[in-house]
Amino acid sequence: MKQTETKTLVQKIAQLKIGFIPLPIYLLLVAVYFLLTLGKIMPNDMLGALGIMTLFSFILEEIGKHIPVLNSLGGKVLVVTFLPSYLVYKSWLPESSIKTVTDFMSNNNFLNFFIALLIVGSICSMNRKTLIKASSRIILILIICDIVGALVGTGVGMLLGLPAWQAYFFVVAPIMAGGVGEGALPLSIGYAGFIATKQPDVFASILPCVMLGSLIAVICAGILRKLGEMKPELTGNGRLIDEDDEHLDNLKGAKVDVDIEKMLITGVLAIALYLFGVWVNSTIHLPAPIVLLVAVMGAKMLGWIPNDIQNGGNSLYTLTVKGITPPLLFGVGVAMTPWKSLVTVFTHVPMILTIFATVVAIVLTAFITSKILGLYPVDTAIAVSCCSGQGGTGALAILAAGDRMSLMPFAQVAVRLGGAMTVTFAIFLMGILT
Incomplete structure (x- = not known):
């Protein structure tokens, strides 16, 4: 019985999504991001930038969708676009991530x-x-x-x-x-x-x-x-x-x-x-x-x-x-x-x-x-x-x-x-x- 319940729970978790990304794959992306960032080996290339942008954008979009009132005023766009700007201003994003994304967008x-x-x-x-x-x-x-x-x-x-x-x-x-x-x-x-x-x-x-x-x-x-x-x-x-x-x-x-x-x-x-x-x-x-x-x-x-x-x-x-x-x-x-x-x-x-x-x-x-x-x-x-x-x-x-x-x-x-x-x-x- 416990095994069946565990299997059902795993299936439910697997069906959860961040944006269109299944939760297990998103968590894998999160784990890899932290490993690369803590190890200071984040690649400054297209794949590195797209990985960072995907990781942050879809979770911020989910947050924006669930903020009362703001979600009716384009909240997900406001959060995905302007919150990162504030995070950069306050230096609350890792420098390697900022550089990788900025270089990609600029070049x-x-x-x-x-x-x-x-x-x-x-x-x-x-x-x-x-x-x-x-x-x-x-x-x-x-x-x-x-x-x-x-x-x-x-x-x-x-x-x-x-x-x-x-x-x-x-x-x-x-x-x-x-x-x-x-x-x-x-x-x-x-x-x-x-x-x-x-x-x-x-x-x-x-x-x-x-x-x-x-x-x-x-x-x-x-x-x-x-x-x-x-x-x-x-x-x-x-x-x-x-x-x-x-x-x-x-x-x-x-x-x-x-x-x-x-x-x-x-x-x-x-x-x-x-x-x-x-x-x-x-x-x-x-x-x-x-x-x-x-x-x-x-x-x-x-x-x-x-x-x-x-x-x-x-x-x-x-x-x-x-x-x-x-x-x-x-x-x-x-x-x-x-x-x-x-x-x-x-x-x-x-x-x-x-x-x-x-x-x-x-x-x-x-x-x-x-x-x-x-x-x-x-x-x-x-x-x-x-x-x-x-x-x-x-x-x-x-x-x-x-x-x-x-x-x-x-x-x-x-x-x-x-x-x-x-x-x-x-x-x-x-x-x-x-």
């Missing part, structure tokens, strides 16, 4: 690899009619949101005592500039050419606004996801437009037959298009992810993508979201989210409220205008809110919090196009006013 461009797979996977398997109808509308909504966000953010900043100059150029514009590398950095370079402040100092002053804007957008995405659960008529659960004749099985929760060969073919297509984008970037300085996005969207709209690749896109999308997203978020938190920059802005209440007003104005504008234009408000607002995020890393966190990773192509439009418009206009306007 291997893993974020762009993820975005390439996700964009190609989601677009290839996306409803062609939806893509055609939604693209023009999402661009119109984005333009309206940029205008409203700038006016509301600057207005609120002025009401709270900030000069209009500071409110727009140093708070609002950085939020909508498309992240750090392609937003805050070119803004700081452009500003430094017109004002008597060095570029590094300008960059340091606007970076906290970008970080906090992204955090608020993540929370808004979590609220929108909850709203979609409460009012199903407001959401397409990963779709922008309702199409009855064609749909994505993997976005509706149905089981998808996985064809490894088709998935690999789609993955090779993603890599090839990204490398093509790198070549184009070297010629006309257009970012590689934009080239990839335009190429695969164009091919899909023209009906040039074969059925095999479309089916492979389903599998590639599912693999990327379930297997890569949590570890990548942890890597972003460790290597790309400086906690010190994030908390700097918390000491300045008018700035906090200005950032909050800007992001909320963008989200509400997207929600309202999408309803008028016949798009699902929840999904559209989540996608467009990525324009106020931390670039690619922000879009990843925002979509993960909203459980809408299939919207990455539209999020990239919001980030890249919205950011380019904001950077160009802000530098042009400063040039006129100085």
